[in-house]
Amino acid sequence: MVSRRPAALFALLLLGAACSPPSGAGPLGRGRAGRGHPVPGAGALARLSSGLPDLTAALRGDRASLQEAVEGSLRWFEEASSRDAFPVAGITHERAWASVYALRELLAELEDAAELAAEIGRQFDFHRSRGSDGRGRVLFTGYYAPAFRGSTTRNDEYRYPLYRLPDDLVVDTASGETRGRRVGDRVVPYPRRAQLETSDLLAGLELVWLRDRFEAYLVHVQGSAAITLPDGSLMHIGYAGNSGHEYVSVALELVADGRLRRDELSLDRVRAYFDAHPDQLERYLHRNPRFVFFREESVADWPVGSLGVRLTPLRSLAADKEEFPPGGVVLVVTDATDASGRTQRFEQLMLDQDSGGAIRSPGRADLFFGTGPAAEGPAGRMYAEGHLYYLFLKPERVAEWRARGGLEP
Numbered sequence: 001m002v003s004r005r006p007a008a009l010f011a012l013l014l015l016g017a018a019c020s021p022p023s024g025a026g027p028l029g030r031g032r033a034g035r036g037h038p039v040p041g042a043g044a045l046a047r048l049s050s051g052l053p054d055l056t057a058a059l060r061g062d063r064a065s066l067q068e069a070v071e072g073s074l075r076w077f078e079e080a081s082s083r084d085a086f087p088v089a090g091i092t093h094e095r096a097w098a099s100v101y102a103l104r105e106l107l108a109e110l111e112d113a114a115e116l117a118a119e120i121g122r123q124f125d126f127h128r129s130r131g132s133d134g135r136g137r138v139l140f141t142g143y144y145a146p147a148f149r150g151s152t153t154r155n156d157e158y159r160y161p162l163y164r165l166p167d168d169l170v171v172d173t174a175s176g177e178t179r180g181r182r183v184g185d186r187v188v189p190y191p192r193r194a195q196l197e198t199s200d201l202l203a204g205l206e207l208v209w210l211r212d213r214f215e216a217y218l219v220h221v222q223g224s225a226a227i228t229l230p231d232g233s234l235m236h237i238g239y240a241g242n243s244g245h246e247y248v249s250v251a252l253e254l255v256a257d258g259r260l261r262r263d264e265l266s267l268d269r270v271r272a273y274f275d276a277h278p279d280q281l282e283r284y285l286h287r288n289p290r291f292v293f294f295r296e297e298s299v300a301d302w303p304v305g306s307l308g309v310r311l312t313p314l315r316s317l318a319a320d321k322e323e324f325p326p327g328g329v330v331l332v333v334t335d336a337t338d339a340s341g342r343t344q345r346f347e348q349l350m351l352d353q354d355s356g357g358a359i360r361s362p363g364r365a366d367l368f369f370g371t372g373p374a375a376e377g378p379a380g381r382m383y384a385e386g387h388l389y390y391l392f393l394k395p396e397r398v399a400e401w402r403a404r405g406g407l408e409p
Helices: 011-015 063-078 080-085 093-109 113-123 193-197 213-222 250-256 267-276 278-285 373-381 395-405
Strands: 045-047 124-129 138-145 147-151 160-163 169-171 178-183 186-188 206-210 224-228 234-242 292-297 316-318 329-337 343-354 364-371 383-393
Touching: 063 080, 063 093, 063 343, 080 093, 093 113, 093 329, 093 383, 093 395, 113 124, 138 213, 138 224, 138 329, 138 373, 160 213, 160 292, 193 278, 206 213, 206 234, 206 292, 213 224, 213 278, 213 292, 250 267, 250 278, 267 278, 329 373, 343 364, 343 383, 364 373, 383 395
Parallel strands: 138 364, 147 224, 316 343
Antiparallel strands: 045 124, 124 383, 138 383, 147 206, 160 206, 169 178, 178 186, 224 234, 234 292, 316 364, 329 343, 329 383
């Protein structure tokens, strides 16, 4: 069922991370009908009538982290703006909200994993992603929030800036997509990365300075970071917007040029290549025209996903919000590789709480692994195919649970 690649790839550099517009930027607005689809999510999910996956193993893990992620989704569903994201794939806002609420209550009522799995099987429908091949094949990658050292003032040690959102950036209010740059009464394409980094167009918008150019680029890929300042205090930054250009993988550019083999890619190999060839770093980074802007976040909300809720390690997932209902309960069934290279089964209940520039089809999903160095390795090794299931209450159960929870009509 699960197909592994020959060696671990650093998926974040290969395919792009879950760098997403925050809540309120319009990423979930149904002003879009989807990329070529007359109905959002048409055909993305197929309800299973038999062969349902067994949830028992997925429910034997840490309940506290699952409950934390569930609470985050419930807070989002309570916001009036969440209604604009529905319907998707035939799922209404009411059904999705009631489903997450029902899971919270069942988690509190039933301690035994097998009993809870059986009850969920009785009350919920399982919908499997059609995947990249129409038969459910989904590629899972991982992402994380890095931790680096930096300074809010430039000096000889800290020379590589991350920038605030410029005032001239024009964003479509319905879709959250960047339209370009306002020049007088016109909107023109925003400059590419190479021009922004070799001109003074962003002068005065520096948010924080890092000491390593490649580290600064990784923050662009990840969309957030924790920065330790010289006085020991922590600064948390998050995604604020992007230049509107498509993401280009620097790692795949190295492969295309014969600098690295695809089966040997990892973050360490990419770093080692640029350490050995520092004169090539700028040339390769400039091949990715997409440029990301940042803002300071409160520690209580950091790191935040596209729903505007704090992400929970190994419980928050990024998926295409044009294809899948946001905020809902998902089951991930795939493989993961540990530090020694051993393959282990990965079965986890998660919540769909984020999106990403490269996560743009039913055949892609990104798993959030956490923050800092401890999360970097597992996130970088996560590159495997498997199945993605969305769990929603059976239609006849929705009214009962909405009444039980006093959920607004």
